[in-house]
Amino acid sequence: MAGLYIHIPFCRKKCPYCSFVSYEGRLDIINEYVCCLIREAEIVTGKGIADGLTFDSVYFGGGTPSLLPAGAISKLLDSLSSLLPLSPFKDKEISFECNPESVRKSLLTELAGAGINRVSLGVQDLTEKGLAILGRVHSVSSAKEAARLIRDFGFENFSIDIIYCLPGQDISMLELTLEQAFSLEPVHISAYELSVEGGTRLYDMVRKGKVLLQSDESRLHLTRFLEALLEDRGIYQYEISNFAEPGRQCSHNINYWKCGQYLGIGCGAVSYLNGTRYFNTPSLYRYMTMVKQGHVPVTEEERLDGEARFREAFVMWLRMTRGADLAAIKSRFGLDPLNYYGDLVERMCAIGLMVIEDDKKRLRLSNRGRYIANYVLSQFV
């Protein structure tokens, strides 16, 4: 299986914590950008870059895809279907990210008509205080209204994104967000701890002491509370930051965690094909110029040798709650993880950070290991 990712790098306003490739405003060129996406797909096809692949999932991410103007989504999907090897729509997961402030009936009508069957809504928090901390442009009531519209339009495969461990957030504030989130009836929740990335406004505020982050102890406390409450409501963890009702896991993202192949198109998009990672330029101007001139807009690439691919796949696979399928990794890379890492795995198991299961066929992080996943996984990189 392979995934197709389409990046829409436009936002109403840049959030202070955001390190994604996204540009505030610039909606004046969004139609031109859509033409560039189609042109990029033509170039990819012309150069045989997607030969031999079949795309079983499509993901519109951003940025804010819900800012796409009327007609653009159908035009894009029609063009991409004719240019790239997409499996039949009925067999495919097609996800579309929305932000509450740009969800409207006409958009949802177009999504449904274009065959989009999974909608992910970036609510991030469901208290006014939390939204103000995150610098979001939407309100709690607009997030609820957007969720209601999405459900009313029949999008059953409905996910929401939440950010927690906000400065000053306590259990009762998180609980309020989660209870309101459950009332939106999502079948999938992505819950990310707030992280501070270099180059963001949040980074500057933290450095200048204007924002005080949660301590490690508080983060652990909030994470345990969140995981327990989600499980109690039948939304089970399947990856460090992702939870779903049974059968509602995101197959596009599972492909990433299994280090499957994917093609990313758009400014700042990343592809992983035949062991090489390709990075499209993050500059909007350069992206559009390169594509208009008939060039693949890749400005950086990273070739991984067989051993590096094995190590990366092993680490990525461990992000999933079920852990790494050791036989599958061995047959794909010709290396046995237990032999390769030797006593490192034994030590991790001995101190309770990892668990070997199913007659040594599967290795996963323990609950304790998951809480310090960055440390544990860094040992295997």
Ligand code: SF4
């Ligand atoms: S809406 Fe999302 S992509 Fe856009 S600036 Fe905010 S966090 Fe970044």
